Amino acid sequence: MKKKVLVTLNLPKELLDRLREACEVDFHSEDRPMERKAFLERLPGKEGLLPSITDAVDAEAMDRAPGLRMIANFGVGFNNIDVAAATARGIPVSNTPGVLTDATADVAFALILAVNRRVVEGDRMVREGGFRFWAPFLFLGSEVSGKTLGIVGMGRIGQAVARRARGFGMPVLYNNRNRLDSAEEEALGASFRSLPDLLAEADIVSLHVPLTPETRHLIDREALGRMKPSAVLINTSRGPVVDENALVDALRAGTIAGAGLDVYEDEPRLVPGLAELDNAVLLPHVGSATWETRMKMADLAVTNLLAGLRGDRPPNLVNPEVWT
Numbered sequence: 001m002k003k004k005v006l007v008t009l010n011l012p013k014e015l016l017d018r019l020r021e022a023c024e025v026d027f028h029s030e031d032r033p034m035e036r037k038a039f040l041e042r043l044p045g046k047e048g049l050l051p052s053i054t055d056a057v058d059a060e061a062m063d064r065a066p067g068l069r070m071i072a073n074f075g076v077g078f079n080n081i082d083v084a085a086a087t088a089r090g091i092p093v094s095n096t097p098g099v100l101t102d103a104t105a106d107v108a109f110a111l112i113l114a115v116n117r118r119v120v121e122g123d124r125m126v127r128e129g130g131f132r133f134w135a136p137f138l139f140l141g142s143e144v145s146g147k148t149l150g151i152v153g154m155g156r157i158g159q160a161v162a163r164r165a166r167g168f169g170m171p172v173l174y175n176n177r178n179r180l181d182s183a184e185e186e187a188l189g190a191s192f193r194s195l196p197d198l199l200a201e202a203d204i205v206s207l208h209v210p211l212t213p214e215t216r217h218l219i220d221r222e223a224l225g226r227m228k229p230s231a232v233l234i235n236t237s238r239g240p241v242v243d244e245n246a247l248v249d250a251l252r253a254g255t256i257a258g259a260g261l262d263v264y265e266d267e268p269r270l271v272p273g274l275a276e277l278d279n280a281v282l283l284p285h286v287g288s289a290t291w292e293t294r295m296k297m298a299d300l301a302v303t304n305l306l307a308g309l310r311g312d313r314p315p316n317l318v319n320p321e322v323w324t
Contacts, residue, residue: 003309005048008034008055009074015298022306023048040064048309050074050301051081059085070308074301075288076100077238078318079211087319094304094314098156099296100288105160107287108206108236111260112149114281115232116204117141121278142203142230142257145169150202152195152218153209153237154180154188161206162188173198199226204234211238221246224255232258236287239264244271251277262287 005019007027019025026042028034033054043049043064051057053075059082062068068091073081076097086093114120118141125131125139145168151158154176162172172190174180175198185191195218199205205227209215219233220243227233233256235242244265250256258279264270267285274280288294304314313323 003047003069004045005050005305005309006042006046007050008039009050009052011050011298011302012295015302019302019306023309043068048072048305050305053077053080055080057081057086062086062089062091070094070305070314072301072305072308072314074297077210079238083319087322090322092308092314092322093318094301094308094316095318096297096300096304097316099300100293101156101160103290103293104157104236104287105164107262107283108157108161108208108234109164111234111236111262111281111283112204112206112232113144115234115258115260115279116144116147120281142232144204147203148173148201150174150193150198150205151190152198152205152207154190155208157236158206158208159188161208162190165189170204173202195223196226199223200228202231203228204232206234207237207241209237209241211240216240217243219243219247221249224250227256229254229257231256232260234260236262239267244274248273248277251279 002022002024005023005025007025010029010031011027016025016027033052039055040061043061046065047067047069049057049068049071051073057071057080062085071081071086071091071093073093073095076095078093078095081093083093118139122139147170149165149170149172151162151172151174154174158174165172166189172188173193174190175193175195179192193201209218218241224246242265247259248271251259260281262283263285288297300316304316307314317323
């Protein structure tokens, strides 16, 4: 008998067909997130779950499906899943790392350029008929080449951003839970700093940390106050890493010069005042949104799910203790 699985995002047909060969698939065919009530109602009897990052897979959800044997997240971040609750129930959890590294690093650099060169403001001005003449000191931005880039979180994506920075001749500072070895630092052209020192020295601060209790509001009012008035903050990691109310105040007051965000604290809602700020560039969580990357993510999520349901160790297990 085929195992029953719930897929809460609209996967491409070829991947749904691959799942259907082995499983009885209940899937959410819309692009909008599944409502919580519907999500909970469709869980009973399921042995596999492939959720979107918008689904809260908590203890309540797991208890609706006592036969659940595998949770295969669609995304590298898995803060939407209560991993401790899954582990306590013996349920493997997987994610999709690696395949979205370059796409997310590209978006981080797109935000760096867009904020510093006022790309979105300029586009809006032209479309609204405000471009009437050229003048030597009109609509000035800041150069990116040669500026000091501070990377907070030097994992796969942080390192990919550092490699891109070398093409712009940017000195790179980084902060990470574990310092890289000297050969890695030399290859990336990166120098380790404490977080306070990095914030004080960098012209551009780019965030690439996972969301954990330690990183929630890592960039708070005090951290923003350490940055240069000319500095720019970029966040393509997780929204709650930044205290958005403090960020709005800092952008209004000129504590920092600008910000580029792809993720938000209470996504998709924005804190009051953020959308009105010209010195903030706001993207709709598109860090991994390329055809190539999203297909790789979907393929990896399906591979993880099928492996777990067969009783094999999933390639990208985030709670290996369930296997021991």
